[in-house]
Amino acid sequence: MHHWDSLVSRLTSQKLSERSVEYISGTLRRVLRHAHDRGITDSPPPSGKKVGATAPTNNRRMRIITPEEKVLILNELKISDLQAWRITLFAFLTGCRASEAFSLEWRNVTANGINFENTKNSESRTIPMSTPLRELIASIATGAPTEKVFTNAHMRTYKEAPSPFRTAVSRLGLNEDRARLDCISFHSIRHTVATELAKQIDIRSLMDIMGWKVPAMALRYMHGDDSSKLRALENIQSL
Template identity: 25%
Template sequence: MATITKTQAGTYRVLIRKSRFGVPQLIKTFTRKVDAEAWARKIEGEIERGAWRDVGGADRMTLAEALKKYQTTETPKHRGAKVEGYHIKALKEEALAKTVLDRVTRGNVRSLCDRWIEQGYAVATINRRLTILHAVFECARVDWHMTGLSNPAEALKLKGATERERRVSSAEITALCDSSDSPWLPAAVRIAVETAMRRGELSKLRWSMVDLDACVTKLPGQITKAGKTRGVPLSPESIKVLRELLPAKKSKDEVAETSLLGGIQPHSITQAFGRAVKRSRAQYLADCAKSGVIPAPDFLADLTFHDLRHEACSRLAKIFSLHELMKIVGHTSPAMLLRYYHPDPEDFAMRLRDVAMVAASSMTSEVMP
């Protein structure tokens, strides 16, 4: 039987000893005696049925507290710490965040997902939040010694996340660069579409990582998403852009640790790109109205800086094989690379036509005397 004693503070302390069941001594304090008795009956019943789990404090820590602890101890280790922080902030504002970890169920999480869908959140955004929830519960279970805690976000991901297939035309790139108010964005855009480097990699690129004579950039693991060193070949166009950026009247040693893009931060690239898209689209619409031309609905519309990486992968795929391209762009699986490769059907048709023409020419030469 559980022992219930009244403390000097007027609360009720419950002590449960069930060592013969392999259960450690359990202690919990309640404001009301009726709650203490109810908890004692519940726990003793679970122990005797073999259903009790050692949640190690998960019945006292709320989801909001767990998210805060996770953000303090784990998030700083992640490359996408800033973006992850935004999602954690949103999760902490949910009503479910006030629930203790042990009471958060799979049904609760599913209901949360349904509400996010009704509110118009993208599937990709919801899946990112589910990934964070899964990581928080795993961290609590493994690192915070809440071994009996179940993970309500286990294997819970929404299907139907749309994969972007947006190609960026040369005309759009020119318009964006011409309308940008940033001294660094035009160079960032041109290098990105030629090399498939990520926004974060470009912002951290130093001249010491670039070999213009060998036409290659060596990205150290500290700045790549996968944490692995990667060599990126430089096209003649990217070499031209880099030579224009090269500081004048400075020695090689002075230039070595200088940022290529003047120390611009990743979020600043995104903001400058967004301004350039709006400005160039507005100019395009004005030019169309002036000349009486019907504007194309997708020209300079719905563009993100990351679309440049998609475009670069599709262009480089015409030159390099699958495994070579994976090494260049830093993808660890062919499946991931295929999400970035968006070929034009017209290119396939042209290749088929060329093959047919070669075959026809060969047959003609065979029948000639």
């Protein structure tokens, strides 16, 4: 146990998140458990609870950006930083991960849609080209096939959420007196888009657009609708 205490203490001292500490120690414990099950080692590894490296109970952000807040943020960005406005609007129109917007190249943009390559789940996906999305893309000067679609005010590739986005949210006071998980971040855009889409499309379509491989992710956003349930029951009774 002493070695495990030292490991967790070292990871924590590096200011890693609880999730990262749990992931690293959990991976090592799974390797050692595999070795124990095959007789390579004598004793099984301790549980995450024993070594103080359990996953946080809930690290999901809960904040939904309201239509009014969306307008305020975009208006603020359009005045302060046009490049940040473009990538933020793109996120609102696609629900993509921030990393997918950062790495998007012009060869990934076609008349029919946007192709996100090498995504978080190692799969590519294409989303349809909506009219607002087409208008946004048309407003940006087209570059060479391997050039990035979105760059910051210094013509550099984004590595993290645009700082003007955080500045706008702060200036507008949208996170005042809010708990950490209830604050608006750039990721809140994806959470907001998924929530809105879940009200309008089926689970398979939601998974395709958001880039989820398992239904469990989409089911977080899918909620029953009483009026739809009633209509369905009425139809059954009328057969």
